[in-house]
Amino acid sequence: MxxxxxxxxxxxxxxxxxxxxxxxxxxxxxxxxxxxxxxxxxxxxxxxxxxxxxxxxxxxxxxxxxxxxxxxxxxxxxxxxxxxxxxxxxxxxxxxVLNSTLYENVKLLRETSEEAKVFQQALIEFQEKFKCCGVVNGAIDWGNNFQQNYKSCECPTVSDSSCIYYEGHFVYKQPCISLIKDxxxxxxxxxxxxxxxxxxxxxxxxxxxxxxxxxxxxx
Structure with a gap:
């Protein structure tokens, strides 16, 4: 029992x-x-x-x-x-199937629908926790939504070798796909x-x- x-x-x-x-x-x-x-x-x-x-x-x-x-x-x-x-x-x-799902979900980062916002919020929390950005290709996955959501990708120090400069901000260059699989x-x-x-x-x-x-x- x-x-x-x-x-x-x-x-x-x-x-x-x-x-x-x-x-x-x-x-x-x-x-x-x-x-x-x-x-x-x-x-x-x-x-x-x-x-x-x-x-x-x-x-x-x-x-x-x-x-x-x-x-x-x-x-x-x-x-x-x-x-x-x-x-x-x-x-x-x-x-x-997992790979296919993750690649398909990249589209949601560029959209503004309710379903997309749920996914974006989940990824924002994941990015803050695991210090990564985007799903497959990095910060570029966010498209036009990057400026509204970049803070979860932002590096604490600009000298960090794990970061890159993208659209006016230093963000993590590692995409989250491998961390999601882990x-x-x-x-x-x-x-x-x-x-x-x-x-x-x-x-x-x-x-x-x-x-x-x-x-x-x-x-």
């Missing part, structure tokens, strides 16, 4: 974190990179219920509850295995780490529940 609570808490944190979600989910080609987190939320909730079922089965020595606990845990483990295999198989496709990978690693740790605990749960199930049967 505690494992389920921990998984649920971390998965919800990853899912609702406002750290630049709009950057990778805006644009014409909307891509949801939080499917894995959504699945972990479901898994965490189910494991909490299964944990309660297993506790009751152990305390009351109910073979029926223990069997349901075993079957439920086995199904979750198989689902995780299938998800992991699919993740490996479609990894290159995911990277292609951000996505960081979240994926967290999810994968949780999934692997969970798989070990689940296998132990399967073994212990079956041992207890057999012992109760022998009585």
């Amino acid at each position: 505690l494992c389920g609570v921990l998984i649920l808490a971390i998965a919800i944190w990853v899912r609702v974190s406002k750290d630049d979600q709009e950057i990778i989910s805006s644009g014409d080609e909307v891509t949801n990179f939080y499917v894995a987190a959504d699945m972990l939320i479901s898994v965490g909730a189910i494991i909490m219920i299964l944990g309660f079922l297993g506790c009751c089965g152990a305390i009351k020595e109910s073979r029926c509850m223990l069997l349901l606990f075993f079957i439920g845990l086995l199904l979750i483990l198989l689902l995780q295995l299938a998800t992991g295999i699919l993740g490996v198989v479609f990894r290159s496709e995911s990277e292609r 951000f996505v990978i960081k979240h994926i690693i967290i999810i994968v780490g949780i999934a692997f740790g969970l798989a070990v605990i689940e296998m132990l749960g399967l073994v212990f529940s079956m041992v207890l199930y057999c012992q109760i049967g022998n009585k």
Whole structure:
């Protein structure tokens, strides 16, 4: 049950974190990179219920509850295995879609629509945090909107070698695309780490529940 609570808490944190979600989910080609987190939320909730079922089965020595606990845990483990295999198989496709989304979102920096403003605000916060400018090509990505949004790109010192002079301002020359990819990978690693740790605990749960199930049967 505690494992389920921990998984649920971390998965919800990853899912609702406002750290630049709009950057990778805006644009014409909307891509949801939080499917894995959504699945972990479901898994965490189910494991909490299964944990309660297993506790009751152990305390009351109910073979029926223990069997349901075993079957439920086995199904979750198989689902995780299938998800992991699919993740490996479609990894290159995911990277292609992420690149396509980021290149497509460059257009939003030059626009004035409400959707564009949401994306621009997300990128402004990202630029301030990670000291980069633009998405793919640097400050030029902002187009005519640069003068209204240059402050998040501006260098604290003009002597900084990581900066360039652009339209009257010293701004960071590194575009944000590589940093955005690192951000996505960081979240994926967290999810994968949780999934692997969970798989070990689940296998132990399967073994212990079956041992207890057999012992109760022998009585």
